[in-house]
Amino acid sequence: MALEHQLTAGICARLADVTNIEDDILDSHPTIQFLSFKKVAPTTAGATTVDRYRIIVSDGEHFLQAMLATQLNHLIEEERIKKHSIAVIEKFSCNLVQEKRLLIILALRLVSKEVPKIGNPTALQPPNAGAPTANTTPAPGAASSSTTPAPAAAPQQPPRQQGRAGRTAIYPIESLSPYQNNWTIKARVVQKSDIRTWSNQRGEGKLFSITLMDETGEIKATGFNQAVDELYDKIQEGKVYYISRARVNLAKKKFSNVQNEYELNLERNTEIEECTDVTNMPSIRYNFVELAKLTDLTKDSVCDVIGIVKEVTPLTELISKAGKTLQKRELTLVDRSGYAVRLTLWGKQAESFVGDDQPVVAVKAANVSDFGGRSLSMFTTSIMQANPDIPEAHALRGWYDAAGSAQTYQAYSNAGAGAGSFTQFDxxxxxxxxxxxxxxxxxxxxxxxxxxxxxxxxxxxxxxAYPACQTQGCSKKVLESHDGWRCEKCNKSWDKPNYRYxxxxxxxxxxxxxxxxxxxxxxxxxxxxxxxxxxxxxxxxxxxxxxxxxxxxxxxxxxxxxxxxxxxxxxxxxxxxxxxxxxxxxxxxxxxxxxxxxxxxxxxx
Known part of the structure; x- marks a missing residue:
């Protein structure tokens, strides 16, 4: 076996030891081999659409069950890692699930993509298998539990990783569930809403929400009434915090577009402490969809887009069905795919937007609508960054300044294939x-x-094909007359039509x-x-x-x-x-x- 294919001997046994987790292991970079991958279907409880992959890793002696962080799914889907690939795990966490240690791989570096299986690894026996617990059978000769009740065992919680400054464990967001207590997360606030109020038959109240993100995922957190008074002013968008003593609930997907089956309920005793160590903390993680591919998405789905603001409408006001006055502004975004789409901003997002110099905007969690064929709108929890410092924005800016500003773009409309209905091929x-x-x-x-x-x-x-109007967004048939090809809808005439199939x-x-x-x-x-x-x-x-x-x-x-x-x-x-x-x-x-x-x-x- 070549030197570069040597696995970290004994690492599976050390990671699987539920009685002890050594600090130096959490900072190590073990080399392992993948034995198998299995996609875990999204759970129906939280209506999440994110796939997960259960994997088996080996150190050549034993094998261990693990999960791949969702941001690494593409490595399997693009076949960049395969069965028997060897990799260095550069970042990971360990959680206890059903009294077994579960390895969660957060970052890895591929060593070799295709090699033969190394060794003959076997399953691990739990290190505490012989120790008497509330769930084990007493050893021969031990006192019967029917005559002498054993003390009740405390609920087993996933272990915390020891922090570097004496701080107790930091849990990855991806591992949170309602069955855990005494957890702490370290996360960046990537979005903070305004304080909103409500009034109904049950009374009045107020609330605010934030979106939290770490290197493993994101989660929504909401505070109500007294929690608003206690916490709202302590939290600033863009900063990183240690957060603990919040309640984990199933996500209400009707009110959330965050990709997590759970959400947090912030309470009066929730602890929030600003963190100055922002190492490896992502600002915002995007998964951009080209504007031309919005036809692939279903109505009311959520997507991330990036584009150049080609046009901005003035701020307008309208009255909602509930009688409230709403501010609205519309942007026209274009990108390299040659398509233009309308993005609607509401409320303070509409009021504060400045569209001078045709900025690049990146939008996270925009709502896809079938109005006008395809259009986008912002939720209150959507995030928009103008001229973000990311590679995609720099590349888009360079392309537009060099060539994109002079080209014409295809606008979505209700006519033609793919418009109006979000039919998908299955x-x-x-x-x-x-x-x-x-x-x-x-x-x-x-x-x-x-x-x-x-x-x-x-x-x-x-x-x-038929002769159509040249106005963007208008596909009406034009008729030839004495002054050219005339569109009755736009009340315009053209020297020639724009033919459409x-x-x-x-x-x-x-x-x-x-x-x-x-x-x-x-x-x-x-x-x-x-x-x-x-x-x-x-x-x-x-x-x-x-x-x-x-x-x-x-x-x-x-x-x-x-x-x-x-x-x-x-x-x-x-x-x-x-x-x-x-x-x-x-x-x-x-x-x-x-x-x-x-x-x-x-x-x-």
């Missing part, structure tokens, strides 16, 4: 086309959705054939060019136009479709509209099938 729910018809999807007044995989057999090209095509799978209606995004995916170009080709050379269309025929795609009953000229029929089209990705298809096989194997075991 491999697990693919329906044969014949079954779509026999089920009579869309035959009632209700709009129904389905996923299909089919091959394009024929495309009707008589009216492959609209066409039916016959698609087939093993079960049968169906006519699917395609719009602009579908045409661009099929033909690899905007509608303006294909119309120019058709007007210039019919043979070349026919070749372009023929190249699109005979290819299989994944479709997300909507079935809806329509009446035209007193005739009622069901129309199948393509909401999303995706080329076959054989890597993804293979991974999906492999996951199915693995889940089948786990179910059998």
């Amino acid at each position: 491999r697990a729910e693919i329906l044969p086309l014949n079954e779509v018809k026999t089920r009579e999807l869309g035959a009632s007044d209700k709009v129904e959705t389905f996923s299909a995989r089919a091959t394009v057999m024929h495309i009707k090209t008589d009216t492959i 609209i066409f039916p095509m016959a698609c087939a799978d093993y079960s049968g054939q169906a006519w699917l209606q395609g719009f602009n995004e579908v045409g661009e995916a099929l033909f690899g060019m905007p509608a303006n170009e294909i119309i120019e080709i058709r007007e210039r050379n019919d043979i070349e136009f026919t070749k372009v269309v023929e190249r699109a025929v005979g290819t299989a795609y994944n479709f997300a479709c909507r079935a809806r009953q329509e009446t035209f000229n007193d005739m009622t029929r069901v129309r199948y509209t393509i909401q999303k089209i995706m080329p076959q990705n054989y890597g993804e298809e293979g991974k999906y099938l492999a996951d199915l096989l693995r889940r089948s194997d786990w179910a059998k075991s």
Whole structure:
């Protein structure tokens, strides 16, 4: 065995020792080998959508169960670490779960991706297996517990890691649960709300909330009434605090967009102490989504975005249904994907925003809406940073100043594929086309959705595109008149139209054939060019136009479709509209099938 593949002998036994955890272990960087990975489905109790990975690690002598911190999930999903990979654990914590030590890996460095299995590691026996406890069977000859009751055992709590300045243990946010007591977390306040009040039949009150983050995750904390008076002024956004003696509850997802199945209830006796050691404390962790990929997200989902503020509307006021006056401001964000989207700010966020010099803004936890096709809005707990000091912002600024300021952007609208409805393609729910018809999807007044995989057999090209208005966000048909191409909606005339695809095509799978209606995004995916170009080709050379269309025929795609009953000229029929089209990705298809096989194997075991 080569020197670089030597594992840290005995580390699994030392970490698994529930009777003692040595301080020097917590600061060590052991070398281990991964034996297996298993995805743990998100819990339904907290409605969290974050996957977790249970892993088995080995030191060559024994193996130990561990969990991977969620921010490291991509290492498995991108296959950067695999079965039998060797890595150095650069940061970790140890928790006690069901009287067993659970290793939580927070940071690692890959040593070797693919090597043979080292040694013949075996399972560990609990070090205190022979010690009498409330849950163990007395040794032969010991007094019977029926005559002499044993003292009640204190509830076992996850161990605290000893702090460096005499401070007791610091728990990672990721490990908090309602079944723990006497914990302390060290976290940065990345968002602090205003104090809000309420009044209903049960009385009046006030509250505020904060979002806390450490290197393992984030959690929402809320204080009510007296806790507001005690704690609100002690907490400042951006600073790091030691927090303890708060109650851990199941998260109320209706009022929270923080990715954690639990949340904290701050009380009068909650202890909050500012921490000056901010080493390894993240400010804000983003998972950015390109603006062009907002179509992949469902209505009312939450996402992080980054973009250039291209336009800012003046501050306006409106009256809510409850009779309250609300301040509102809208930003238009653009990014390298070539799309523009509207972001709505409310309240103090709208009042305080300054959009001079077209800043870069990074938004965490924006709400996705289907208003206008795709749009975003800020929650009270959303976070927005202007010109943040992060690599993505610097790269975006450089691109925009060099080229992006001069280009035009595609605005979301209610017309065309993917607009209005958030239909998604689901491999697990693919329906044969014949079954779509026999089920009579869309035959009632209700709009129904389905996923299909089919091959394009024929495309009707008589009216492959229509002349549309050039105004961003407007896709209305324009008519040629004496002063050019006129849009009645915008009351404008243009020297030429902006063509947009609209066409039916016959698609087939093993079960049968169906006519699917395609719009602009579908045409661009099929033909690899905007509608303006294909119309120019058709007007210039019919043979070349026919070749372009023929190249699109005979290819299989994944479709997300909507079935809806329509009446035209007193005739009622069901129309199948393509909401999303995706080329076959054989890597993804293979991974999906492999996951199915693995889940089948786990179910059998």
